[in-house]
Amino acid sequence: MNTASSTAQILIALIPIVGILAGGAVVFFYLYWNYKKSELLIRQGYVPQRLFDLDTFSLLAGLLNLSIGLVLSIYFFLRGGLGPSVLGGLIPFAIGVSLTLFYFIRTHARSRQ
16 A cells, blocks of 8 residues: 655645635735725725625525525434434524524614614
8 A cells, every 4th residue: 555655744734724824814914904994994084884784694694504404404314313413404503593583683673773
């Protein structure tokens, strides 16, 4: 059986670490520059508009997680019975229920104001 050399194994192990660090640096600098841009706009008298709609995102993410979690829960239950594998579907299902409830509670609270 032909195995890779120890140098190759080390390089293969470093690839995900370098990718995560590079991705983290990109996200950090994006957030930092976006903050600086907003700060500069506020100092000049402009109010930056929020482009992110939390209500729509929570509804979309909630419904997606709810449906994916439900399908995975049913699949894992039929495949292996009631066991730890069902958690693979119940966790996204619970997240989906929580996000969907958040959407309805938030829109209900806004309509009362």
